Amino acid sequence: MSLSLNQWTTRRWSLPEAVDGCVRHGLEAVGLWREKVAETGLARSAKLVREAGLRVSSLCRGGFLTAGGLPGEEGRRAFAQALEDNRRAVDEAAELGAACLVMVVGGLPGVRPGEPLPAGFSRDVAGARERVAEALASLAPYAGERGVKLALEPLHPVYCPDRAVLSTLGQALDLALPYPEEQVGVVVDTFHVWWDPALHEQIARAGRRIASYQVCDYLHPLPADVLLGRGMMGDGVIDFPPITRAVAAAGYAGDVEVEIFNADVWAADPDEVVATMKERYAGVVTVPAAPFTVT
Template sequence: MSRFSLNQWTTKRWSVAEVVDGCVRHGVEAVGLWRQDVAAQGLEESVKLVADAGLRVSSLCRGGFLTTGSPEALEDNRRAIDEAAALGAACLVMVVGGLPGVVPGEPLGTFSRDLPAARERVAEALAELAPYAGERGVRLALEPLHPMYCADRAVLSTLGQALDLAEPHPAEQVGVVVDTFHVWWDPQVLDQIARAAGRIASYQVCDFLSPLPADVLLGRGVMGDGVIDFAPLTDAVAAAGYTGDVEVEIFNADLWAADPDEVLARVRTAFGALIGV
């Protein structure tokens, strides 16, 4: 269980200070943090809390939303890189953005349907951001999202697409996220995980619920509560040489309403039974 990492949003009610305290009390050695929560706590205070507790920061979430091609997006990502560097995060998770003009949760207004152009904007932004990240010792981690999020959150839907964008850059600058919720369905996923050897920056686990809730963003479950067969994915990630922390990241309304200590205990038990690293 030494590689178990708690993504902060699995226990979303906890602030940075509270999640650090919870990890210490439960014997958890690593934590994945979110930028808005770090900002609410204060970056310097968050850095101190993590360091004083002796925790590893397995990821900072998130950078990205690059498909607008705007200077403001690039500047925000530079700030995110600086924050990840200050925290000593193993990677900065990049949710690259959907079609320009499509905003998560909002009605359609003026937007572009040009999906190839949106992906090209991501490539162009990476060409600017990867060297900046490299200079600061930060690894950008491209996260492909399930295709149902293609329009509004991520025009990268497969691990293969993420690798195509990562490979022009040094592996220490740009890697990929393997998130079971997003990739389990892909018939090419095991081959693509093997291809990702040396590029896996984060392995994140949770289950895919069926039926999905009305808000599909909250369709993640505790491992064992859904349809994913974890062993082949975990074995493939290990065979690809990944030895880093394994993050449990679950967005689920029932878990968010529950006592965070009980949630953490439950997900650790499921992790031990089904992930076992």
């Protein structure tokens, strides 16, 4: 496994600046965001990455598939729009040669990320998960025809209302398994899954369906905006080496992507952030197991 910079970690950098930064720091891969790709243009983004000799470890993000759970015409229209946007995302991932399209599946129908609860939202979490399954039935073949793997990302349960009704790796796998592994996989993101008592069992179960391994730390206490509670590895509570070893033992040999949402990290010099990221990756994430001795 080798290190990749998810460009949201150095959010101040444009896509061309992120590509240049990866090259200067000796990284072989970059994780891209659709917003940044759109700013630069899809064709130019693909050309810049290709000419720099970088891999695209992931494209963030597709998903937000649950609004179809709203009643009547509103729900039908929202579901159709979500499918259309996700097909565009698949096409973008194909053009960029991304290893996967990360899917943040969406929260309760009608609930918007970070906003107060609106009138008329749905509390039907089981139905929301059914909408995700319904959408996958349409999107997985489309992605497969274009050589793109959809990567379902379970998010920490605190994000279930507004971002992802998939909260465990096991839930994500249950939705992925009906499809060929080249069409649908899963994301192991340490921030979101470190707490799960079934994590190692589910990583082993995932095997080659692990499409992306993302790392950052879980800060304690969390900030007021819990979205920004991701820290540099070593600054929080996660024990990384056992997770990394489990992911490797499951057969994952792709890039390890550092994805950090943190106001202080975003305000820092991006070059210093990348330098620290490399140091912590070597000293915190991939530390070898301590030798076993008999006493």
